[in-house]
Amino acid sequence: MNINLTINGKSYSQDVEPRLLLIHFLRDIAGLTGTHMGCETSLCGACTVELNGKAIKSCTMFAVQANGAEIVTVEGLANDGKLDPVQEAFWNEHGLQCGFCTPGMIMASKQIIDRHPSPTEEEIRHGLEGNVCRCTGYQHIVNAVKAAAAGAGK
């Protein structure tokens, strides 16, 4: 089936098998390997991308379901070499160690700040329930989201 996707502002038109998962389209066809595959069973959130403004797990969606959609991956955040405020805050607040969960964490964090411009700690933790990190213990990630929200308004 032929599908058309816009990923990070660039259009892609491609024939795919219906069973191809969106994450495989992103990594193997578009070559955007910033989106990580962790559990492959919709539990870890490493594969989180934004689809029409909503955070979703790209390991649990067929690429054909995204036909016509606008997708943003972690590669689409920085602008002209300038990091997005959420990326900047993860860097400053040590919101990562090995970095494997980070692309998904950042995409989920963007959704939190979109929906709650000044999120409470509870809203941040509720918004990160779908993302697992094996390294940081989460506190630094929560701090990063807080810092990003505080900085993004300035």
Add this chain to the structure above:
Amino acid sequence: MFAQKFEYTAPKTLDEALHLLANGAKPLAGGMSLIPMMKLRLAAPEHLVDLRALKDLNYIREAGGQLHIGATASHYDIESSALLRQKCPLLTETAAAIGDVQVRNLGTIGGSVAHADPAADYPAALQALEAKFVLRSEKSERTLSAADLFVDALTTALQPGEILSEVIVPIDDTRTGTSYLKMAQPASGFAIVGVAARVRQNAGKISFVRIGVTGLSNRAYRATAAEKALEGKTGSAADIQSAAALVARGVDANSDLHASADYRKHLAVVHAARALKTALSRIA
């Protein structure tokens, strides 16, 4: 993990979708239950019809004194609906408790109901709300109660070729308070046990009680013995305790690695008492 090969159609109209379903295709909604099952090859449908392509199945509106929710309204649509927050807060509270944000962004009320996972959250609330369900096929349309729709684990009264098109819930007056409370399975968020309480007070007495329980047995149910025990009472701590003690009586409780049958029953009693107390405290 690849699903078995299948054909995919994103229909333009409901009629087209119903026609394909009448010919053996299977509905795909948010995919939050179906896609994991297809990847594990526990399900291998030959033809999927994407209901999310049908924009006219996604709505939340008030009509004729009731609230009508289209099958493809996502958990997030429901959680964030100002109309529901005001007129059916039990449903927004339940939707917000499902899974995680990514699951709520895609998963739909229609898919959750049709999938009928014994640990799903909505069924408790929909039992307590005495919701009605509109089922449509190419040739027929019928409306079922929650009691008739939920048949068994992963089994509803939906027939092949039929879709759930709408969920209808009542609008309660301000003397009604509601609450949904669950013990969540830590990894997925599914309810080990979940209890939805809906209570109304009149002149200092409890005049109406509905209690929906999920997670405990194969299907969500209304705890009618507990409801009757509380009706006519003032709602003291002792009244709540003795009513809650009845929610699991006679129920064939599930047992799995997360909780034994006895522990589940205990959780149901504790959560019923807490949900009833919270519901009562929310009466305006």
